[in-house]
Amino acid sequence: MKVKVSYRGQTLELEFEGERVRVGELLKALGLSREYAFVVKGEDVLEEKDTIVDGESVRVINAISGGYI
Amino acid sequence: MVYLSQHRLSLCKEHYIEWYLKRVESTIKEFRMFERKDKVLVAVSGGKDSLSLWDALQRLGYRAEGLYIDLGIGEYSQRSRLACERFARERGLELYVLELRKEIATIPEIKEVESRPACSFCGQLKRYYMNRFAREKSYHVIATGHNLDDESATLLSNVLSWNMGYLSRQFPVLLEGDGFVRKVKPLVKFTEKENALYAFLSGIEYVEEECPFSEGASSIEYKRILSQIEEKSPGTKLRFYMDFLRRLHPLLRSEKVNLRPCRVCGEPTSAEVCSVCRLRERLSSRLLSSSPSS
Numbered sequence: 001m002k003v004k005v006s007y008r009g010q011t012l013e014l015e016f017e018g019e020r021v022r023v024g025e026l027l028k029a030l031g032l033s034r035e036y037a038f039v040v041k042g043e044d045v046l047e048e049k050d051t052i053v054d055g056e057s058v059r060v061i062n063a064i065s066g067g068y069i
Numbered sequence: 070m071v072y073l074s075q076h077r078l079s080l081c082k083e084h085y086i087e088w089y090l091k092r093v094e095s096t097i098k099e100f101r102m103f104e105r106k107d108k109v110l111v112a113v114s115g116g117k118d119s120l121s122l123w124d125a126l127q128r129l130g131y132r133a134e135g136l137y138i139d140l141g142i143g144e145y146s147q148r149s150r151l152a153c154e155r156f157a158r159e160r161g162l163e164l165y166v167l168e169l170r171k172e173i174a175t176i177p178e179i180k181e182v183e184s185r186p187a188c189s190f191c192g193q194l195k196r197y198y199m200n201r202f203a204r205e206k207s208y209h210v211i212a213t214g215h216n217l218d219d220e221s222a223t224l225l226s227n228v229l230s231w232n233m234g235y236l237s238r239q240f241p242v243l244l245e246g247d248g249f250v251r252k253v254k255p256l257v258k259f260t261e262k263e264n265a266l267y268a269f270l271s272g273i274e275y276v277e278e279e280c281p282f283s284e285g286a287s288s289i290e291y292k293r294i295l296s297q298i299e300e301k302s303p304g305t306k307l308r309f310y311m312d313f314l315r316r317l318h319p320l321l322r323s324e325k326v327n328l329r330p331c332r333v334c335g336e337p338t339s340a341e342v343c344s345v346c347r348l349r350e351r352l353s354s355r356l357l358s359s360s361p362s363s
Contacts, residue, residue: 061269065289
């Protein structure tokens with residue numbers, strides 16, 4: 001299955017096995033932690049256990065930022 | 070629904086916004102940051118933290134106006150400035166823009182004469198111009214969007230090097246005096262994710278892109294390490310920072326620094342000429358040496 005992901009101004013197409021993928025797995029595939037990133041679909045914030053199905057588009061927001069200390 | 074692991078809370082959009090605003094208000098009161106009669110200058114960058122802060126202060130009924138410092142970092146600065154201008158226009162708020170290009174030079178220009186990391190002198194310049202602007206315009210307080218991740222990463226870095234001077238100055242309120250305007254950080258109890266969630270749920274359009282000069286920054290590494298601990302033990306970051314403020318900070322004595330007005334610009338400094346004026350001198354001498362002789 002394929003999911004379109006909008007992430008920091010880019011559109012990525014990610015492929016997963018099966019018919020659905022959990023939000024937590026999607027974050028993991030992008031190398032992100034739920035501690036600082038989350039997934040939104042339309043106007044809704046998805047929970048970690050929520051699933052995304054083939055062909056859906058989501059946006060991933062990575063909140064981590066920073067400079068030198 | 071939004072789940073906040075360190076608070077063990079599941080909230081819908083309306084209740085999340087309500088929870089966030091209450092927590093901003095209680096933080097302002099807990100640290101006696103300012104009152105409703107005070108004129109607050111919010112330092113905005115166009116990012117999620119500072120715009121969420123400005124939005125929250127406005128919703129809570131505080132007299133908050135914005136200052137955006139245009140650093141002249143190409144498209145990144147252009148996008149950030151537009152985000153701040155749009156935010157202010159849509160809400161009918163006052164935004165001041167100060168251009169570094171007109172005051173001294175842009176960050177990329179300064180980088181050519183400076184060996185320090187850009188974040189280091191950029192932070193220094195922002196603090197200098199923010200303070201001068203706020204004092205000249207009679208603001209009582211400068212509010213910045215520093216969050217729990219910034220503060221806990223800074224704390225970890227300061228503890229790893231036992232930098233007692235920095236540790237004694239790490240507090241969400243720095244009182245006014247000696248030419249300095251009071252500085253406060255009302256978002257210190259919020260993680261970056263909580264601020265990003267507030268911005269998203271409130272429809273705030275902020276710049277997600279990172280400053281090109283912050284690539285490979287040490288604070289991001291510390292933040293990642295802390296988030297790994299947080300994942301296994303929710304609430305660690307908040308406890309690490311708040312217990313530092315409650316238990317250790319009161320025991321630290323801040324060294325008295327003798328400040329005097331800079332001989333050139335009059336801003337407070339511990340040296341005869343402040344670091345910004347010294348930088349300006351370096352920039353002018355470079356300009357003179359690179360100009361063709363007549």
